[in-house]
Amino acid sequence: MLDNDFSPVVEADKAHVWHHLFQHKALESRDPRIIVEGKGLSVWDQNGREFLDAVSGGVWTVNVGYGRESIADAVREQLVKMNYFAGAAGSVPGALFAEKLISKMPGMSRVYYTNSGSEANEKAFKMVRQIAHKRFGGKKRKILFRERDYHGTTIAALSAGGQPERNAQYGPFAPGFVEVPHCLEYRAQWDLTGEAYGQRAADAIEEVILREGPDTVGALCLEPVTAGGGVITPPPGYWERVQEICRKHDVLLHIDEVVCGLGRTGTWFGYQNYGIEPDFVTMAKGVASGYAAIACCVTSERVFDLFKTDASDPLDHFRDISTFGGCTAGPAAAIENMRIIEDEGLLDNTLAMGARLLDNLNALSEKHAAVGDVRGKGLFCGVELVADRGDRTPLDEKTVAAVVAECDRNGVIIGMTNRSLPGLNNTLCLSPALTVSAEQIDRISDTIDAALTTVLG
Ligand code: PLP
Numbered sequence: 001m002l003d004n005d006f007s008p009v010v011e012a013d014k015a016h017v018w019h020h021l022f023q024h025k026a027l028e029s030r031d032p033r034i035i036v037e038g039k040g041l042s043v044w045d046q047n048g049r050e051f052l053d054a055v056s057g058g059v060w061t062v063n064v065g066y067g068r069e070s071i072a073d074a075v076r077e078q079l080v081k082m083n084y085f086a087g088a089a090g091s092v093p094g095a096l097f098a099e100k101l102i103s104k105m106p107g108m109s110r111v112y113y114t115n116s117g118s119e120a121n122e123k124a125f126k127m128v129r130q131i132a133h134k135r136f137g138g139k140k141r142k143i144l145f146r147e148r149d150y151h152g153t154t155i156a157a158l159s160a161g162g163q164p165e166r167n168a169q170y171g172p173f174a175p176g177f178v179e180v181p182h183c184l185e186y187r188a189q190w191d192l193t194g195e196a197y198g199q200r201a202a203d204a205i206e207e208v209i210l211r212e213g214p215d216t217v218g219a220l221c222l223e224p225v226t227a228g229g230g231v232i233t234p235p236p237g238y239w240e241r242v243q244e245i246c247r248k249h250d251v252l253l254h255i256d257e258v259v260c261g262l263g264r265t266g267t268w269f270g271y272q273n274y275g276i277e278p279d280f281v282t283m284a285k286g287v288a289s290g291y292a293a294i295a296c297c298v299t300s301e302r303v304f305d306l307f308k309t310d311a312s313d314p315l316d317h318f319r320d321i322s323t324f325g326g327c328t329a330g331p332a333a334a335i336e337n338m339r340i341i342e343d344e345g346l347l348d349n350t351l352a353m354g355a356r357l358l359d360n361l362n363a364l365s366e367k368h369a370a371v372g373d374v375r376g377k378g379l380f381c382g383v384e385l386v387a388d389r390g391d392r393t394p395l396d397e398k399t400v401a402a403v404v405a406e407c408d409r410n411g412v413i414i415g416m417t418n419r420s421l422p423g424l425n426n427t428l429c430l431s432p433a434l435t436v437s438a439e440q441i442d443r444i445s446d447t448i449d450a451a452l453t454t455v456l457g
Contacts, residue, residue: 006046009034038066041433041440043413051408054432054444055415060227060259060380061285064340065433071291071336078332086326093331100338101298104268107277109301112318113325116295117258117284118152121221123297124254124280125156126320128219129176131252131306134316142212144205144220144251147182148229151221151256160221163229165425178212180205180220184232186373186384186392198237206245219252219280224270227259230417230427231382233375239274252303254280258295259380262286263341263434266351266378273377279303287334294330346434353436354378360445361430368452370395379436382417383428383448394426399455403428406451412444 013032018024034046043053043066056062064071078093085091098111114120125143132141145151145160152158158166159173162182167173181189183201190200209217220242226232246253253276260270261283267273269281279302284295310316341347358376361383365371372386385395385403400416407414415429430444 004036006034006036010046038062040065040067041436042066050411052412052440052443054412054430056431056433057290058413058415059285060264060429060431061290063262063264063286063434064289064337064344064346065435068289068291068336068340070340071289071333074332074336075292075329078328082328084326084328086323087321089326091326091328091331093328093335097331097334097338100335101296104338105281105298107300108281108298110299110304112297112299113330114295114297114322115293115324116152117256117282118154118157119322120258120282120284120295120297121151121157121160121254121256122154123320124219124221124282124299125160127280127297127299127303127307127318128252128254130318131303132218134306134309136215136218139216140218140250142176142178142217143254144178144180144208144217146180146222146226148184148232149182149221149223149226149256150228151223152258178208178217180208182226182229182232183234183238184226184230185235186375194235195237198235199241201235202238202241202245205242206249209245209249209251214249214251217249217251219254220246221254221256221280223256223258224260224274224276225265225377225380227380227429228417230384231375231380231429233377234274239271239276243276252279254278254282257281257283258285259431260377262289262337263347263350264378264380264431266347266354268347270377287337288330289333289337291337292327292329292333293324294327294334341434344435349436350378350434353432353438353441354381356438356441357381357430357432357445360441361448364445364449364452367449368456370452370456376430379430379432379434381430383430385426385428397425400426400428402455403448403451406454407447410447410450412447414444414448 010031035043036046037044041053043051102108112123114123129141132138145162147162149162151160156174159177161167181204185197192200255271255278257269271278279300281298288294307318361374369389370385373384375382385400387393387395404414404416417425417427
């Protein structure tokens with residue numbers, strides 16, 4: 001493959017592909033990067049250059065690494081037998097993956113298949129609205145979301161989006177979505193620390209519920225660890241209080257595990273680090289590590305029960321479908337993906353290598369004044385860069401991008417929050433595959449160390 005001449009591919013891409021999150025003017029002076037092969041954590045571009053991928057496919061997806069033949073085999077075997085059937089019929093891998101998934105999610109019970117993280121979230125939003133109509137005369141239908149969280153790219157998902165820079169120019173948005181404050185202690189909104197800060201940030205959610213009226217608020221949708229909004233790990237005490245508040249006001253708790261799901265934080269799901277009992281859990285990226293497109297909205301039995309109350313009423317079920325929710329490649333790949341995570345002990349590796357990465361990154365803060373805050377859970381880490389440690393002025397986007405580019409030049413692909421968008425985009429993001437070794441972890445942090453020295457002195 002690497003011996004091929006990729007120039008026709010490059011020309012075809014330049015002529016016809018509209019790239020994600022990208023200003024195409026840049027391609028007037030250079031070629032696009034085409035990733036042509038991957039193995040483990042390595043990827044090769046069209047020129048045969050090898051990179052160590054520290055972001056699992058750019059957006060935290062390829063949890064078990066590249067080149068997994070057993071996943072390809074499982075998908076092939078399934079596709080030649082039965083590739084697709086949609087609607088009310090089930091499928092063999094659909095049933096078996098649901099059973100395997102639920103076995104890792106005590107308290108949850110039903111898996112609703114769909115295509116993308118955005119869509120999985122929209123399914124949960126629709127369920128919340130329908131529950132409001134079924135139980136509360138349509139009133140308890142508002143959905144709370146948090147500043148800096150992201151739940152997807154469709155209009156309703158953007159309506160629940162806490163990153164204004166992603167929303168600019170795409171309004172008007174759907175009504176009924178209300179923002180609550182973020183919980184990042186480094187950008188403190190209250191003069192408190194530790195557990196007191198966590199509880200205060202959670203109390204801010206209750207203040208919004210009380211302001212809006214508890215009889216109008218149906219659900220609270222949160223990322224367990226905010227991803228693209230800054231790799232925000234919750235302060236201690238936050239989640240316990242959030243759970244209490246939801247129970248007190250009969251607000252359903254929707255956890256968006258699109259990034260944290262399937263091992264990223266060292267537990268099967270991010271929420272399991274915090275003892276949360278959710279009503280909805282949505283997931284996508286790591287479910288099949290990008291080997292096939294699959295996403296799901298998982299609900300508790302309590303939620304599912306609300307949708308089978310009156311068989312004589314034709315409207316009294318979840319009247320929703322996803323065409324490609326009937327593809328079998330996704331669950332076939334997902335079963336094998338979970339087997340790999342289990343059999344190779346990848347949750348343990350995530351905890352061990354995540355701790356090593358965090359230690360290495362913390363060591364950088366002793367050496368580089370630009371390292372303002374280091375955060376992380378498992379193999380999901382962020383380094384917030386500042387121009388001034390005293391007043392915590394964020395480092396400007398161009399300089400942060402130069403650090404990312406310098407790492408790239410040295411063969412390590414890292415990410416940054418909301419690249420190409422103005423706003424809180426001063427955090428380096430790291431999320432290598434869960435198979436990462438100690439040597440690879442050290443190479444990632446050494447490369448960042450060198451890049452900070454080159455760019456900032
Ligand atoms: N939720 C979170 C937390 C995400 O980070 C993303 C995408 O990055 C989504 C939802 C949307 O997922 P998708 O791009 O599959 O629609």
